[in-house]
Each structure stands twice: as C-alpha cells, then as structure tokens.
Amino acid sequence: MFEFELSDKQKQLKEALRGLGKSVIRPSSLEWDRNKDIPLEFLRNFYMLSASMRGGNSPMADLTEGSPTGSSAGPSSGNRTAAVAAEELAWADASIMLSVPGAGLGGPPVRSSGTAEQRERFFGIFRDMSDELRWGAYGLTEPGAGSDVASIRTSCRKQGDHYILNGRKCYITNGGRASWVVIFATIDPSLGRAGHRAFVVERGTPGFFVGKIEDKLGLRANETAELVLEDCHVPAENLLGGEERYQTKEGFMTAMKTFDNTRPLVAAMACGIGRAAYEYARDFVRDNYVLGRPIPRYAAIAERLARVNRNLEAARIMVWKAVWMADQGIPNAKESSMSKALAGQAAIRACIDAIEICGAHGTLSEDHALLEKWFRDIKVYDIFEGTGQIQRIVISKRLMNNLRGF
Ligand SMILES: Cc1cc2nc3c(=O)[nH]c(=O)nc-3n(C[C@H](O)[C@H](O)[C@H](O)COP(=O)(O)OP(=O)(O)OC[C@H]3O[C@@H](n4cnc5c(N)ncnc54)[C@H](O)[C@@H]3O)c2cc1C
Structure with a gap:
C-alpha cells in the first residue's frame, strides 16, 4: 500500500x-x-x-x-x-x-x-572517508551520443586479462575528482545496444585522463568534466557483472536501470529548487503586495502562486510513487520518466514565475541573486539524465506497448 x-x-x-x-x-x-x-x-x-x-x-x-x-x-x-x-x-x-x-x-x-x-x-572505499573524501561517477554521454545512448562510440576490445578502451566522455558530474567512473563502451557499434559493456575505470589507470572542466550556466559549483580514454588498460575483473552478463543486451540495461533509480532523485532535486523559488516569491508577495494593493491584482498573483505550488506538489507525489515502486522492487521506468518530466517542467515554471512575480526586482541580480541562481540552476534538470523530450518519448513508448499502461 x-x-x-x-x-x-x-x-x-x-x-x-x-x-x-x-x-x-x-x-x-x-x-x-x-x-x-x-x-x-x-x-x-x-x-x-x-x-x-x-x-x-x-x-x-x-x-x-x-x-x-x-x-x-x-x-x-x-x-x-x-x-x-x-x-x-x-x-x-x-x-x-x-x-x-x-x-x-x-x-x-x-x-x-x-x-x-x-x-x-x-x-x-566510501564507508570511511575520515582520511580522504572520495567520489564515484557515471560516464555514458559522448560528443554526438547524449539522448541517443545506443550510438556511443567509445570502444573496448579484450587483450589477455585486460580490456583496451578508447574514446571520450563529456559532461561527467564529479568526473575529474572521482576515484572511479562507470564507463560505457561498445565492442562493435554496429551491434547497437547488444554491443555495450560497462566498466569501472579507476583513477590512475594507464591511459585514463581528465580533460576539460566545463564552465556552465548553472550548477556552477559542481564539477562537470570531460574524460579521455587512450589505449586505457582496464582489468577484465572491472567489467561490471562479469562476462556472462553480456550474453544478452544486459550492458545497455545497466545504463537504463541506472536511470530508473536516478531520474526520480533528479526530479526530487528539481522539486527542491522549485520550492525554494516558490517560497521566495510567496514571501516577497506577502511583504510587498498584500497591504494597500488593489485586490484584483493580488488575486491574480495569488492564483499564480497557487498554480506553482500545486504543480510542484503533483510532481513530488509522482516522485514518491516512483521511489516507492523502486523500494518495492516494482519496475518503474514509466513512472520514473513521468516524475522527471513533471518535476523538470514544474520547477522551471516555478523559477520563471517567481522572477516575474517579483517584477523588475526579480531581474536584479544583486537584490535577488538567489532567484537568478535558481533560474540558471534549474535549466539543467530538464537536460541531464535524459531531456524532457526523451522522458515524454519513454512514457509514450511504454503506454503504446501497454507494458504498464492504464
Ligand atoms: C550539468 C550536466 C551534468 C551531466 N552529468 C552527466 C553525467 O554525470 N554522466 C553522463 O553520462 N552524462 C551527463 N550529462 C549529459 C546529459 O545526460 C546529456 O546532456 C543529455 O542526455 C542530453 O544529451 P545532449 O546534450 O547530447 O543533447 P542531444 O541528445 O543532442 O539533444 C539535443 C536536443 O534534441 C532533443 N532530442 C534528441 N533526441 C530527440 C528525439 N528522439 N526526439 C525529440 N527530441 C530529441 C533533446 O531533447 C534536446 O532538446 C550531464 C549534462 C549536464 C548539462
């Protein structure tokens, strides 16, 4: 229940x-x-x-x-x-x-x-970090293979008890500081998803380098890195799940299962940013508009705040359904995409509305610097872990296939 x-x-x-x-x-x-x-x-x-x-x-x-x-x-x-x-x-x-x-x-x-x-x-390595802080990371995206993850080009071929990896990964969260990164590669691009393999590549592995650290619109204090693999020798024991796992298209499923768990969490973060913007605008209205203003104007703003609030609340309920299913062990691909599609849009709208509700003040970066920051931060939430368009495609495919439809 x-x-x-x-x-x-x-x-x-x-x-x-x-x-x-x-x-x-x-x-x-x-x-x-x-x-x-x-x-x-x-x-x-x-x-x-x-x-x-x-x-x-x-x-x-x-x-x-x-x-x-x-x-x-x-x-x-x-x-x-x-x-x-x-x-x-x-x-x-x-x-x-x-x-x-x-x-x-x-x-x-x-x-x-x-x-x-x-x-x-x-x-x-994460159980006790009192001596040193450590991070892990996830490397799927490549130049030319973002939404279309099936077309990754990073190659892997077995040589003795190692795999040799060559390629480039981009926009990897905490990629530069990570102790290890799960890297997705292909044994043969013509095989599509069936050719995918996932490796844990550890920092210091020969041929594994950190490239450019990105300067971004939002989430500026979080590191986003390019990773380069040049004849990178990864021990075969770092192939995630072992050889037998890849007799089917399990490699690709590894990437997709990740999204089933992480998309609702990304959606939850979006709800947090949206709520921050909503609360800011609500307090601004309470402090500046309510007293001595004509009622019709206030009513329109109040209605707008109510819409922002209910859309965020609806998105949170969808997040909670998706994580509840995950906790019960129920496949949740559709619900996880629904939560991200809903929360991304609701939170972007909340940030835009909050700025507009504050009027000209909302655009002043000095007075309302947090509003401006949230406005920049939130855009990424409709892009990473699959864009809004991709979520809608996943949802409609699931509905058409009637896998977990109405
Ligand atoms: C801050 C940040 C952190 C990130 N962290 C990571 C990370 O840790 N690991 C990782 O692997 N990746 C990471 N990414 C990459 C992210 O997952 C990709 O940017 C995202 O999947 C979109 O890919 P793309 O940028 O190549 O855009 P594209 O796939 O080129 O898409 C461009 C536009 O086309 C649209 N589009 C694409 N295909 C379709 C279609 N079939 N139908 C309709 N519209 C379509 C998209 O919705 C989008 O609007 C990160 C990105 C950012 C910005």
Whole structure:
C-alpha cells in the first residue's frame, strides 16, 4: 500500500537537513556559485556532520546503496529516504547536493549490475572517508551520443586479462575528482545496444585522463568534466557483472536501470529548487503586495502562486510513487520518466514565475541573486539524465506497448 507518511527516521533526516540547509548551506551558496567551487573543507565538515547524524554511515548512502529497482530483496525505504534528502539539499543548494562525497550517479549501476565482489570493492572505499573524501561517477554521454545512448562510440576490445578502451566522455558530474567512473563502451557499434559493456575505470589507470572542466550556466559549483580514454588498460575483473552478463543486451540495461533509480532523485532535486523559488516569491508577495494593493491584482498573483505550488506538489507525489515502486522492487521506468518530466517542467515554471512575480526586482541580480541562481540552476534538470523530450518519448513508448499502461 502506497504510504504518504514519512517514517520517524525520515522526518528526522529531513528536519536535520533543512536546519543545516538554512543555517550553513544557503548563506554560502552564492559565494560558491561565483567561485565555481565548494571548498573541500566545507564538504568535509558537512560530510562528517551528516554522517554522525546517520549513525556513522555515509549521509547519502541511500542515494546509491538502497535496494535496486526490480530487486527481489524485498521492500526497503532507501529510495524514498534518498528522495527526501535530495529535495532538502537541493532546496538549500543544488551544487552541494551533487557534490556530496560518495558513489553518486556511479552507485546505481554498480549496485544493480555489479557482482558481490565488485560491490564490496567499489562501495567499500566510501564507508570511511575520515582520511580522504572520495567520489564515484557515471560516464555514458559522448560528443554526438547524449539522448541517443545506443550510438556511443567509445570502444573496448579484450587483450589477455585486460580490456583496451578508447574514446571520450563529456559532461561527467564529479568526473575529474572521482576515484572511479562507470564507463560505457561498445565492442562493435554496429551491434547497437547488444554491443555495450560497462566498466569501472579507476583513477590512475594507464591511459585514463581528465580533460576539460566545463564552465556552465548553472550548477556552477559542481564539477562537470570531460574524460579521455587512450589505449586505457582496464582489468577484465572491472567489467561490471562479469562476462556472462553480456550474453544478452544486459550492458545497455545497466545504463537504463541506472536511470530508473536516478531520474526520480533528479526530479526530487528539481522539486527542491522549485520550492525554494516558490517560497521566495510567496514571501516577497506577502511583504510587498498584500497591504494597500488593489485586490484584483493580488488575486491574480495569488492564483499564480497557487498554480506553482500545486504543480510542484503533483510532481513530488509522482516522485514518491516512483521511489516507492523502486523500494518495492516494482519496475518503474514509466513512472520514473513521468516524475522527471513533471518535476523538470514544474520547477522551471516555478523559477520563471517567481522572477516575474517579483517584477523588475526579480531581474536584479544583486537584490535577488538567489532567484537568478535558481533560474540558471534549474535549466539543467530538464537536460541531464535524459531531456524532457526523451522522458515524454519513454512514457509514450511504454503506454503504446501497454507494458504498464492504464
Ligand atoms: C550539468 C550536466 C551534468 C551531466 N552529468 C552527466 C553525467 O554525470 N554522466 C553522463 O553520462 N552524462 C551527463 N550529462 C549529459 C546529459 O545526460 C546529456 O546532456 C543529455 O542526455 C542530453 O544529451 P545532449 O546534450 O547530447 O543533447 P542531444 O541528445 O543532442 O539533444 C539535443 C536536443 O534534441 C532533443 N532530442 C534528441 N533526441 C530527440 C528525439 N528522439 N526526439 C525529440 N527530441 C530529441 C533533446 O531533447 C534536446 O532538446 C550531464 C549534462 C549536464 C548539462
């Protein structure tokens, strides 16, 4: 039975993150955005504080180590907890949400497709980061292969007990600082999805380099990197899931299963940014418009705020349905795309409306710098992890095939 009520632990986490968000993160958010960086010392302190809140576990462990979608391990609540945490952190600052140490987007493919030995080896490095902060990353996108992931060109060929990888990956979140990156490659582009293989490529592997660090419109304080593989020698034991997994088109499924878990979390982050903009506009209206203004004008603005609020609320409910299904082990590809399509649009609209509601003031970057920052940050949420158009295609394909239709 779908449950709207959060558990006591989830409520505590939400409150604690909200408190940290208000008191520690928001006040630094604009400075990080200007400097295009979050100081390591801050990340370390934040990590240690939130880890102690979680009884010594990585604060974001649920983002990457909850139960995989479609697992037979039985119900859990890891994905729901992750969605709650993602919304709260993104409300405070979207860049810190993406920069929190841990496996990040690299976690879901290792979790859903890795062998027990690989899961232990690659997640093990995040259990205790008191000596050094560490990140994982996810490398699928290439120049010319973004939405059309089936057409990746990064090649892999087996040579003895290694694979040799050649290619280029772009826009990889935390790619430059990552201890390992899940890299998708193909044994033969003409095979399409059936030719795909996923490898965990560790920092320091010969032939693995960090290229350009991107300067972006939004999420400026979070690192986005280009990665280069030149005759990169990856040990065969780093092939995710082992050789037998790839007798079918499992390699491609690894990429897609990742999205089933991560799209609702990206949608939850979008809800957090949208809520931040909505609350800002609501407070601005309360402080500046309500008293002494003609009622019709106020009514129009109030109606607009109500529309923003209900669209964000609807998107959150869709997120919670998608993560609930993931936690139950129910395949959720359609719902996960629905949550991202809804939340991306609702949050972009919330940011635009918030600026417009504040009138000319909303465009002044000095007075309303946070509004301007959220407006820049939110655009990415309708692009990465599959654009809005791609989500709508996934949804309609699922409906046409009647796989999980009405
Ligand atoms: C900040 C940021 C972080 C990212 N992090 C990662 C990461 O960690 N790992 C990773 O692998 N990738 C990452 N990406 C890449 C991201 O997933 C891609 O940018 C995204 O999938 C879109 O691909 P593209 O940019 O090549 O656009 P394209 O695929 O070229 O699309 C361009 C436009 O065409 C539209 N379009 C494409 N195909 C269709 C179609 N069939 N029907 C209708 N419209 C279509 C798209 O919706 C879009 O509007 C990141 C991107 C950004 C901006």
